[in-house]
Amino acid sequence: MSQSLSSESNAEPITQRALLATQIPTANQPHIALFGKRNAGKSSLLNAIIGQDISLVSSIRGTTTDPVSKTMELIPLGPVVFIDTAGLDDEGELGVLRVQRTHKVLEKTDFALYIFDIHDLDPVPYRAMVDQFMKFKIPFLPVINKIDDVPEERLKEASKPYPEALFVSASQGIGVFELKNELVERIQDNHEESPIVGDLIPQNGTVVLVVPVDSEAPKGRIILPQVQIIRDCLDHGIKSCVVRDIELESALQDLKQVDLVITDSQAFKRVNERVPSEIKITSFSILFARHKGDLKELVRGVHSIQNFPDSARILIAESCTHNHSHEDIGRYKIPKLIDQVTGKNFSYDFKMGHDFPTNLEDYALVIHCGSCMLNKKTMETRIRFCQERNIPITNYGVVLAHFNGILDRTLEIFSP
Incomplete structure (x- = not known):
């Protein structure tokens, strides 16, 4: 009887935690991505961490073909988003596309796990990914998987080239609890949610x-x-x-x-x-320009418009997808206002969702939405991409304030 009562008492908090994780916008949650070669056990480890069969698991190499995301409550940190990715060594025409999608995940990753199979400690792809982690300013942790049938001597040998690595067995649950605790500690040190207006207005304002x-x-x-x-x-x-x-x-x-x-x-x-x-x-x-990105950079971007020649190409990027009407702010109101005030006829391209183009050099300017559906990491990455290519970037609110003559206010x- 006591055992049955214990099971029931545990069920409700789990349900509440799962509900909480779905109620908090994913854009406000730390994004943790798993990288590694095919068959390293990334999907198995994600399932072990989540406690559910989220990712398809198979002994066939390359089972994961597209990034798979799952939100969970990582106590005591709170809700986080885990992202499973395709193997970095995928091959063939489709394999190349899968690897490209895996690298695209870097743009929104707040913390990375690099998963090794202990029987394949290949340093080459790991070092290449470390370079990417450094480029995107992503803190990371190597994890060596499949240790359940490995003698102690092999574990000691494996730890020499990767002394900071954690050892786990996704199939047996070995080391998974310790990995969760390490994630909580690392992310708490690197991820602090900034206020939106709380530091601008006094308490009781x-x-x-x-x-x-x-x-x-x-x-x-x-x-x-x-x-x-x-x-x-x-x-x-x-x-x-x-x-x-x-x-x-x-x-x-x-x-x-x-x-x-x-x-x-x-x-x-x-x-x-x-x-x-x-x-x-x-x-x-x-x-949100300030909360998610770099407000000063976005303000600088809007002032560049006056220097563009007629027919210059402008990219309008929106993070969410929805139907459009004649009142749509990005597709109709902003282009009409800019052309009306400048007296020019610019050329506008539109991208929606997470499809941010790589050919930024083709544009004179990027006008981005408020990015409420993107995490801070993604918006910071997009701004940096523009800066690296000397392409000015601004956002909807800054543009509308500027062309209504009230930006300073x-x-x-x-x-x-």
Whole structure:
């Protein structure tokens, strides 16, 4: 009887932890990727860590063909995203494509595990990946797998070239608990979530969130950046008031003190006209430009537009995928505004989701969305890619503020 009760008492917390992991946006969770050669046991190890058969496991080399992601609660760290990848030594025409997709995962990896088969401690691909980890500024840990049938002497020998490695057996669960603890410690040291508005507004301060309700607004809910900022206000003891743009003036009259008005970038012009000059304003997109990337770099990027010749190519990159309408901010409103103000006819290309192009040299500028669906690592990587190629980059909110003539005002909140 006591054993049955014990099982039931353990079930509920596990369910709650799994639910929590799915409720927190994956863009806010540390991304842990597993790399290594084919048949090193990456998928088996991921399954052992997760405690579920997430990745397909087989003795056939190259079973994993595409990156596989899974969110889990890594106690006491919190929710994380694990990513299983194809083998680095994959072959053939399809194998080359799989390896390319594996390397693409580096762009969003916060922490990397390199998995060895103890019977194949090939240093060449490992050193090549270490170079990539260093290039992308990714902390990493080597893990030597399949140790369950290996004598002690072989373990000692294997540890000599890889003294920092952890030894595990995914099939037997040996060392998996220790690996989890090591991940928690390493990631806590390297991953600290920064506030969105919590360091800009004093505790017990007040912000007003302006959320226009138009054809682009999702039915029955508010979008992720708005949710995250409301939560950030709660976490830092900041009062938040959410209104439509048409109720903004009456809301400002009702409130005694307002420290900041945060608006959807599409309503910049209307909000700027309705908010008294002594109250600071900015946008969700600009806040996320600072939270996820490099706001100063994105501001520099927008000033470069005035120097472009007619018909210059501009890339508009959006991190999420959705249907488009005549009110779509990225595909219609921003291009129309830029061409109208500059008097030029630029050429616009559009990329959605995680498909960020490698031919950045073909563009005069990249205009990125607020990146609420991307983790910080991905946005930082995209900015760095542009910097390395001397391609200016900016974002939706910065562009809309600039071409509405209020960029300086929207940046006042960030001044020391």
